[in-house]
């Protein structure tokens with residue numbers, strides 16, 4: 001089986017976005033929920049769908065937890081569990097109903113399958129923007145090599161379409177004045193030079209408030225003095241700009 005057998009996303013209006021990396025615990029679900037919660041509310045007011053494609057169903061579970069506390073309120077966006085096949089089957093409806101579609105994919109690749117047969121790879125053929133989270137100081141280049149290979153394959157397969165796959169690195173868990181930052185800088189330069197990976201300028205810093213992830217309440221409060229709200233507001237503004245093209 002090759003990638004050629006899989007449909008490339010048509011020129012849909014909705015933006016399909018994946019925070020992807022084969023490493024677990026790197027912030028894929030956190031970033032997905034933060035962006036979805038932010039963009040679905042003022043001043044963005046986008047029609048947002050989160051598709052939980054991960055077996056662990058972290059996004060679904062976060063929403064179920066919140067639903068108990070926000071009984072009376074309508075959630076600002078839906079979180080639905082869907083397989084690749086289900087996404088493909090309803091892609092035109094999804095495209096009509098939403099502006100932003102985030103797909104939370106599994107961290108682990110299936111060790112028994114070649115890159116082109118992985119569900120994650122097929123999902124990348126439907127994706128417009130792939131944001132790859134990196135953890136400052138724990139960036140193990142070997143561990144990401146397979147994923148980068150998959151990305152480049154998907155990107156090449158997509159390059160003939162009118163919606164190429166855009167790839168950005170994102171630094172997560174960033175701590176200011178940390179010794180690991182020098183190490184991180186070197187690794188980022190390596191990734192830029194060797195695989196042409198460009199990075200978001202704003203890192204997502206490490207803050208407790210990001211751990212108390214909430215699927216209802218936006219952290220986009222640009223006038224707040226809270227450091228996490230300030231960091232997130234700058235981050236979301238840059239993210240919004242990058243995904244407007």
Ligand SMILES: Nc1ncnc2c1ncn2[C@@H]1O[C@H](COP(=O)(O)OP(=O)(O)O)[C@@H](O)[C@H]1O
Pocket residue numbers: 023024025026027028029030031058107172173174204205206207208210211212
């Ligand atoms: N910027 C951050 N600051 C603090 N904690 C974070 C941050 N990003 C992620 N985390 C925490 O790290 C853990 C793993 O994040 P998660 O989003 O579940 O990763 P993944 O989906 O890649 O497995 C979670 O406990 C989450 O709350």
Ligand SMILES: [Mg+2]
Pocket residue numbers: 028029030054058
């Ligand atoms: Mg996750």
